[in-house]
Amino acid sequence: MKPVVTEKAVMLIESQNSLTFKTDKRKTKEDIKKEFEEMFEVKVKNIRTLVKNNKKYAYIKLNPEFPAIDIATKLGII
Numbered sequence: 001m002k003p004v005v006t007e008k009a010v011m012l013i014e015s016q017n018s019l020t021f022k023t024d025k026r027k028t029k030e031d032i033k034k035e036f037e038e039m040f041e042v043k044v045k046n047i048r049t050l051v052k053n054n055k056k057y058a059y060i061k062l063n064p065e066f067p068a069i070d071i072a073t074k075l076g077i078i
Helices: 007-016 029-040 068-075
Strands: 018-023 044-052 055-062
Touching: 007 018, 007 068, 018 029, 018 068, 029 044, 029 055
Parallel strands: none
Antiparallel strands: 018 055, 044 055
């Protein structure tokens, strides 16, 4: 998984407590959720995926007790 750093992705971090990642097209939502929760030790509320231009994007919304801005800071997005 690779974080997406666009203006829209940064706005989602601040407004919806969500992070955006580019991921492998073959991964399911459950695979993405498990990998993300193990990697960052957080709880995921839900995942939305989008396939665009033969690339898969995962919009990962975190539970309110885990601020997305903390993870974005660790990754160097913000």
